[in-house]
Amino acid sequence: MKPYSYQRAEDVDGAVAALVEQPNAKFLAGGTNLVDLMKLGVEEPDALVDVRRLTSDHVEDLDDGGLRIGAAVPNSVLAADRKIRTRYPALSQALLAGASGQLRNLATTGGNLLQRTRCVYWQDVTTPCNKREPGSGCSAIEGHNKNHAILGASEHCVATHPSDMAVAMYALDAFVVVHGPDGERRFPIEELHRLPGDEPQRDTTLEHGELITAVDLPPLDLAANSKYRKVRERASYAFALVSVAAALDVEDGVVRDVRIALGGVAHKPWRATKAEEALRGEPANEANFHAAADIELEDAQPLRDNAFKIPLARNIIARTLLDLSEER
Amino acid sequence: MDAEITLHVDGAEHRLTVDTRTTLLDALREHLEIISPKKGCDHGQCGACTVLLDGRRANSCLALAVAHDGTEIVTAGGLAENGDLHPMQRSFIEHDGFQCGYCTPGQIVSAVGMLEEVRAGWPSHVTEDLNVEEIVLDDDEIRERMSGNLCRCAAYANIVPAIREGSER
Numbered sequence: 035m036k037p038y039s040y041q042r043a044e045d046v047d048g049a050v051a052a053l054v055e056q057p058n059a060k061f062l063a064g065g066t067n068l069v070d071l072m073k074l075g076v077e078e079p080d081a082l083v084d085v086r087r088l089t090s091d092h093v094e095d096l097d098d099g100g101l102r103i104g105a106a107v108p109n110s111v112l113a114a115d116r117k118i119r120t121r122y123p124a125l126s127q128a129l130l131a132g133a134s135g136q137l138r139n140l141a142t143t144g145g146n147l148l149q150r151t152r153c154v155y156w157q158d159v160t161t162p163c164n165k166r167e168p169g170s171g172c173s174a175i176e177g178h179n180k181n182h183a184i185l186g187a188s189e190h191c192v193a194t195h196p197s198d199m200a201v202a203m204y205a206l207d208a209f210v211v212v213h214g215p216d217g218e219r220r221f222p223i224e225e226l227h228r229l230p231g232d233e234p235q236r237d238t239t240l241e242h243g244e245l246i247t248a249v250d251l252p253p254l255d256l257a258a259n260s261k262y263r264k265v266r267e268r269a270s271y272a273f274a275l276v277s278v279a280a281a282l283d284v285e286d287g288v289v290r291d292v293r294i295a296l297g298g299v300a301h302k303p304w305r306a307t308k309a310e311e312a313l314r315g316e317p318a319n320e321a322n323f324h325a326a327a328d329i330e331l332e333d334a335q336p337l338r339d340n341a342f343k344i345p346l347a348r349n350i351i352a353r354t355l356l357d358l359s360e361e362r
Numbered sequence: 363m364d365a366e367i368t369l370h371v372d373g374a375e376h377r378l379t380v381d382t383r384t385t386l387l388d389a390l391r392e393h394l395e396i397i398s399p400k401k402g403c404d405h406g407q408c409g410a411c412t413v414l415l416d417g418r419r420a421n422s423c424l425a426l427a428v429a430h431d432g433t434e435i436v437t438a439g440g441l442a443e444n445g446d447l448h449p450m451q452r453s454f455i456e457h458d459g460f461q462c463g464y465c466t467p468g469q470i471v472s473a474v475g476m477l478e479e480v481r482a483g484w485p486s487h488v489t490e491d492l493n494v495e496e497i498v499l500d501d502d503e504i505r506e507r508m509s510g511n512l513c514r515c516a517a518y519a520n521i522v523p524a525i526r527e528g529s530e531r
């Protein structure tokens with residue numbers, strides 16, 4: 035591993051300043067992704083600025099009735115939080131479906147959002163990869179691409195975003211709070227991650243030195259009737275092939291409101307807005323759930339090994355919505 | 363680059379100088395010669411390196427030693443008290459919960475940390491009712507909660523009963 039300096043900043047401003055001064059520095063939180071990638075030689079920072087003890091590790095009430103999750107809240111603690119469990123169950127379920135008990139204790143909210151793809155070529159420095167080395171080519175497009183994207187990919191990169199937690203946050207209309215060189219900004223989580231386009235090296239819209247300090251969950255009544263479903267190759271401790279987070283409000287058999295996000299299908303968690311629009315005001319039944327999923331997946335472009343993701347996504351969207359309409 | 367840190371391991375305080383690249387696992391094994399945490403994969407994928415960090419189980423192979431300066435660490439080697447094996451250790455022996463034994467220290471520390479999570483009422487992926495007050499630790503719960511500890515010898519058939527009984531003591 036390349037040598038690097040390690041520092042713990044005094045406060046959030048100090049951490050931001052430390053990164054601004056050092057163009058090849060990175061924030062360190064739990065380290066469960068960054069340290070792994072440094073061992074593999076994929077990430078090679080000159081300096082680590084430890085932020086784990088800088089941001090809040092609490093879940094707090096917001097004045098608007100929502101919740102603010104500090105960036106340092108461990109994944110395990112967030113999953114077990116009583117308010118999250120009752121008011122935003124899909125988020126608890128998503129966290130509990132990710133990684134292992136040990137990893138969830140180390141992993142933080144901020145780090146989870148910014149974890150990098152699990153594309154095997156990206157993790158293998160001996161193979162071409164546009165995300166690691168822009169312009170070198172994408173080994174996955176013509177290679178083993180079972181785990182890769184079916185939506186929103188580009189000719190430069192077909193990687194998927196691996197986070198379970200983020201998928202639930204997308205469905206729950208979360209906001210991200212960021213401190214950067216120019217102060218604080220707060221924006222919808224959908225604006226955090228990017229599609230690869232012709233800059234696959236950029237996972238997010240964050241500028242160098244911008245620190246995530248919190249994630250806000252807005253008050254959302256239908257979130258109490260939400261669910262996360264993950265399909266993977268073994269029962270536990272595996273990344274998603276496809277996952278879905280959904281929230282549903284049904285009145286007199288009609289969909290009043292709905293939120294759907296997909297994991298494992300794109301370079302970012304995929305908010306299924308087309309399916310949502312198709313469902314609002316329609317009878318809540320299996321045929322309509324399938325039809326809405328079809329509308330969302332119309333643009334899906336399978337690769338050699340991952341066409342199975344299309345029916346899989348279709349089925350788990352419908353199944354999850356059906357479960358949610360029956361539970362009410 | 364070097365850094366000076368203090369680690370409290372199994373009740374003893376250690377001051378040591380480590381390269382900033384040193385993981386907690388390597389600091390324990392190579393610097394302090396505390397070898398009950400094992401190196402299986404070195405990538406967070408097997409659980410052999412599990413220790414308790416300030417009471418919570420964690421993979422020491424992905425934790426940087428410098429980042430855990432001042433932390434209270436418990437390894438499998440430190441679970442025994444006054445020479446008496448921890449109930450979970452005894453249960454593993456009685457149930458023959460291992461073959462080669464390489465994953466065992468990680469399994470046992472993980473199980474001890476896991477029981478604290480159960481006591482705290484933390485749900486798991488298989489907990490039917492997310493809002494349940496008290497977790498019933500059946501075999502499905504044990505399997506799910508222990509999925510971060512792989513056993514290459516596949517001694518699971520005995521590990522699960524060992525933990526079930528160890529949890530009742």
Ligand SMILES: Cc1cc2nc3c(=O)[nH]c(=O)nc-3n(C[C@H](O)[C@H](O)[C@H](O)COP(=O)(O)OP(=O)(O)OC[C@H]3O[C@@H](n4cnc5c(N)ncnc54)[C@H](O)[C@@H]3O)c2cc1C
Pocket residue numbers: 060061062063064065066067068069070085089105109131132133134137140141142143144145146147148149150196197198199244245246247271272273274405406407
């Ligand atoms: C074996 C294994 C299995 C896994 N399985 C799953 C799974 O099934 N599902 C899943 O979702 N995840 C899984 N993970 C990934 C795990 O969830 C992430 O590694 C973890 O959430 C990252 O959090 P961290 O705090 O350790 O981040 P770190 O590794 O410390 O950081 C990750 C990135 O985020 C940046 N960063 C961290 N905090 C901030 C901040 N506050 N502001 C700005 N930048 C920041 C860092 O610079 C770095 O680039 C798995 C990991 C492993 C090793």
Ligand code: SF4
Pocket residue numbers: 151153154155156162163164165166171172173174175182190191192193234
């Ligand atoms: S899919 Fe993206 S991350 Fe994977 S090899 Fe291609 S460019 Fe790299």
Ligand code: FES
Pocket residue numbers: 400401402403404405406407408409410411412421422423424
């Ligand atoms: S050695 Fe740490 S998880 Fe395998």
Ligand code: FES
Pocket residue numbers: 459460461462463464465466512513514515516517
């Ligand atoms: S007993 Fe051999 S790896 Fe578990």
